[in-house]
Amino acid sequence: MKLTEKEVRHVATLARLRLTQEEEAMFGGQLSQILDFIGALNELDTASVEPMSHALDITNVYRDDAENVKFPADFWRANAPSQDFGHLRVPKIIEG
Amino acid sequence: MNDICFLTLSELMAAMDKGDVTSAEAVEAYLGRISKVDPELNSYVTVDADGARKAAIEADQRRANGEKAPLLGAPLAIKDLMATSGLRTACGSKILENFVPPYDSFAVAKLKEAGAVILGKTNMDEFAMGSSNETSYFGPVKNPWNMEKIPGGSSGGSAAAVAADLCAAALGSDTGGSIRQPASLCGIVGLKPTYGRVSRFGLVAFASSLDQIGPMTKDIRDAALLTGIISGHDPMDSTCAEEPVGDYLSGLDKGVEGMTVGVPDEYFIEGMDPEVESKVRAAIEILGSKGAIIKRISLPHTKYAVPTYYVIAPAEASSNLARYDGVRYGYRDMDADGLFPMYLSTRNKGFGSEVKRRIMLGTYALSAGYYDAYYLKAQKARTLIKRDFQKAFENVSVIVAPTAPAPAFGLGEKINDPLKMYLSDIFTISANLAGIPGVSVPCGLTKKGEPIGLQILGSYFQEASTLRAARTLEKEIGFSDEKPRIGIQTG
Numbered sequence: 001m002k003l004t005e006k007e008v009r010h011v012a013t014l015a016r017l018r019l020t021q022e023e024e025a026m027f028g029g030q031l032s033q034i035l036d037f038i039g040a041l042n043e044l045d046t047a048s049v050e051p052m053s054h055a056l057d058i059t060n061v062y063r064d065d066a067e068n069v070k071f072p073a074d075f076w077r078a079n080a081p082s083q084d085f086g087h088l089r090v091p092k093i094i095e096g
Numbered sequence: 097m098n099d100i101c102f103l104t105l106s107e108l109m110a111a112m113d114k115g116d117v118t119s120a121e122a123v124e125a126y127l128g129r130i131s132k133v134d135p136e137l138n139s140y141v142t143v144d145a146d147g148a149r150k151a152a153i154e155a156d157q158r159r160a161n162g163e164k165a166p167l168l169g170a171p172l173a174i175k176d177l178m179a180t181s182g183l184r185t186a187c188g189s190k191i192l193e194n195f196v197p198p199y200d201s202f203a204v205a206k207l208k209e210a211g212a213v214i215l216g217k218t219n220m221d222e223f224a225m226g227s228s229n230e231t232s233y234f235g236p237v238k239n240p241w242n243m244e245k246i247p248g249g250s251s252g253g254s255a256a257a258v259a260a261d262l263c264a265a266a267l268g269s270d271t272g273g274s275i276r277q278p279a280s281l282c283g284i285v286g287l288k289p290t291y292g293r294v295s296r297f298g299l300v301a302f303a304s305s306l307d308q309i310g311p312m313t314k315d316i317r318d319a320a321l322l323t324g325i326i327s328g329h330d331p332m333d334s335t336c337a338e339e340p341v342g343d344y345l346s347g348l349d350k351g352v353e354g355m356t357v358g359v360p361d362e363y364f365i366e367g368m369d370p371e372v373e374s375k376v377r378a379a380i381e382i383l384g385s386k387g388a389i390i391k392r393i394s395l396p397h398t399k400y401a402v403p404t405y406y407v408i409a410p411a412e413a414s415s416n417l418a419r420y421d422g423v424r425y426g427y428r429d430m431d432a433d434g435l436f437p438m439y440l441s442t443r444n445k446g447f448g449s450e451v452k453r454r455i456m457l458g459t460y461a462l463s464a465g466y467y468d469a470y471y472l473k474a475q476k477a478r479t480l481i482k483r484d485f486q487k488a489f490e491n492v493s494v495i496v497a498p499t500a501p502a503p504a505f506g507l508g509e510k511i512n513d514p515l516k517m518y519l520s521d522i523f524t525i526s527a528n529l530a531g532i533p534g535v536s537v538p539c540g541l542t543k544k545g546e547p548i549g550l551q552i553l554g555s556y557f558q559e560a561s562t563l564r565a566a567r568t569l570e571k572e573i574g575f576s577d578e579k580p581r582i583g584i585q586t587g
Contacts, residue, residue: 014463
């Protein structure tokens with residue numbers, strides 16, 4: 001399984017990553033090698049095997065939708081990369 | 097003062113109970129030793145000297161007032177992916193370099209409730225993705241037994257800090273071996289509990305169906321003590337088990353008489369280090385000589401564990417790490433023009449190579465047209481791996497196997513070959529896929545003086561029997577007397 005440069009760029013866009021050219025080349029080779037290795041799973045006959053998403057038989061767990069963590073007043077000031085007047089500031093969203 | 101640092105957690109607690117040492121003295125001893133040893137070792141990314149001193153004085157006052165708590169005044173270290181209220185939690189990553197959580201993770205809150213003092217946060221592979229600690233944004237950790245070697249990963253900082261006596265004990269997390277493998281390579285004890293035993297609330301998510309928090313300690317008693325404290329149901333983690341918490345301490349010394357111990361053929365493979373094989377086999381003989389019934393078993397799907405893991409873990413990671421977008425917290429590329437370009441360059445500059453590699457791999461495996469071939473296939477293979485263990489545990493109480501195929505490898509040796517790096521977890525990954533508990537315990541040194549560990553795997557929620565078997569070996573092998581030379585000369 002050889003990933004083309006185009007595929008690498010497509011996956012990077014899906015993953016919201018802007019790779020450098022060197023990274024595209026490096027990841028292309030490495031991911032192809034890893035996918036070949038993963039291809040060993042095709043040796044397994046899994047036609048009648050149920051998929052497993054979780055180790056324990058727990059489903060539909062509910063709790064009250066109550067506020068459990070009180071954010072300190074200065075949390076956003078301490079952690080937000082950019083803010084003004086108590087609001088998060090983001091780069092321009094709409095062109096024009 | 098070094099003498100205090102060399103005590104196990106349980107010994108230190110006993111010394112405090114007797115009034116021989118105060119928490120403030122213990123904290124000063126550790127801070128002094130950290131400042132001497134850690135500039136080279138790099139096991140801590142944040143040392144909270146002020147916070148630890150303050151908490152120690154409070155603990156000493158509570159003790160003076162007659163209060164009792166199982167960890168009152170105990171100086172511990174926390175892997176830097178568990179949220180600590182008001183104390184930076186960077187997860188080995190540039191993208192969280194300045195993140196200060198507003199709350200404690202469940203496990204940390206449990207430790208604090210029990211009276212523990214947090215010395216600081218330990219170094220780790222970025223987002224816990226790595227087997228050598230070399231992917232950390234904060235630089236690699238070194239192995240206290242040999243500074244040219246890696247400590248293992250991803251909880252390499254916690255393992256090195258415990259091995260070098262820079263804390264009484266530590267917490268780590270294990271997604272594919274990240275507690276057990278570094279514990280093995282650093283000559284300490286590390287337990288990965290059953291999936292769901294310890295709440296993941298406040299644990300930075302890597303692969304949510306595999307991640308589990310556990311103790312990294314100087315001996316089995318300490319591991320049992322901490323497991324009891326951090327376990328239990330938590331409504332804030334919907335995958336946290338309601339199973340009652342066992343008594344892990346009282347049965348520790350009951351031995352292995354009559355216990356059936358499985359030895360899987362698939363864990364003694366061509367290419368494994370001969371010294372590792374011989375030490376592990378010698379340990380199995382010890383269990384036999386102590387009355388355990390040794391039984392050869394087969395876990396036929398073992399060889400599919402690494403490929404299964406490298407679909408499932410990256411798939412879950414690619415989804416979990418989508419939250420790091422530079423908007424609300426964490427790093428943002430301030431030079432980017434426009435929202436979408438900001439996402440792209442923030443993530444590309446904020447994440448290191450290994451994290452990006454796994455996000456790419458996971459995104460690919462989940463993308464349209466490939467889901468069935470990769471993700472669904474791996475989920476089915478995971479069922480087969482789980483069934484192997486379920487079948488084995490019908491006939492044996494615990495399974496014994498090497499933790500890692502070789503002792504610690506050299507710094508830089510595998511960092512440019514991802515696949516080679518992934519294969520260093522070949523023996524630990526299955527337990528995460530199945531969700532069963534496993535404890536790594538030292539079983540000797542190589543001729544060159546490097547630690548070798550073995551793991552004891554148990555069935556779901558059978559932490560007590562894995563700890564009991566491990567304790568038997570610890571007593572017979574006497575490894576806890578061994579110490580790395582680091583910092584001993586410098587006093």
